[in-house]
Amino acid sequence: MARDAEWIIRVISERGMRITEQRRKLAELFAGSPTFLSPKEIYRMMDGSHPGLSFDTVYRNLKVLLTLGVIQPYYIGEEVKYGIGPALPEHRHPFICLECSRKIELPFCPVEAIELPASFRMIRHRFEVYGYCQDCSGKEDAALC
Amino acid sequence: MARDAEWIIRVISERGMRITEQRRKLAELFAGSPTFLSPKEIYRMMDGSHPGLSFDTVYRNLKVLLTLGVIQPYYIGEEVKYGIGPALPEHRHPFICLECSRKIELPFCPVEAIELPASFRMIRHRFEVYGYCQDCSGKEDAALC
């Protein structure tokens, strides 16, 4: 299932929502952009093909795409930007209890927010957190890091 | 060097800036809070002891503390919050090139933004990113993840 503009359009349509010119353009923007996009950037990029575009339309449709799981927010610097789908295939990172070895899946991946210089290419990563789980809290500290 | 209110006050003073009642209160807030604080939360917590407090004062002093390296911003959910110093002793995580094994230090630590349930305690973590560096980009993709 390629994550292109048509995929986005199909997702919107399958959920019973209408395909407007604005949403089609938005899908093309997200599918074609190599960078994450802020609402203001999206507004500027859409205003060319849709003069008189309302900010309401941009924000409303961003929420639609978020709800549908088509895009995700990334908090870069001090602003919120949006990008198509998860950056990598779905996966989880573990929280590992030093006492009971219980493994709990963390609900996020730090790589989603990473910005490397353009010339670098990220292929894979490893992220593990160690500590004491709910049941084992209260044990003595281990050496930090 | 304990990271308490007096430490913050000392840092401000050593840089030749004045110790005002507002800054003293701000230092106590950051030193005493178990959570990160948003500007609005800070304003509300300070307004009790300083009626008529100006937002300008809050934002200006947040910038002062940021510049001094006393606090750091964390982007939690959709808002910016601030917390005292780095969460852990200073350390770096590596970007490792799959081609030339070059190790580049990443300028951030994902743990800074982690929010675990209150009953969990994080002791240490591991974060490594693998890919192709500036010089080795253009090689074929490896299997993702």
Place this chain on the structure above:
DNA sequence: TGCGTAATCGTAATATTTACGAATTGATGA
């Protein structure tokens, strides 16, 4: 092609952050 309603526009309201002159107050030296 015509209908019903979801979506958009245009505008304004709300929230957040920054800016600035007048007044205040902390730090310094006599």
Place this chain on the structure above:
DNA sequence: TCATCAATTCGTAAATATTACGATTACGCA
């Protein structure tokens, strides 16, 4: 201790970002 002066704060407003809403438009369906 007191006077001085500039850094800091206050009070208010401007700038920016986000959300809200009635009137209008246009998409999807029969």
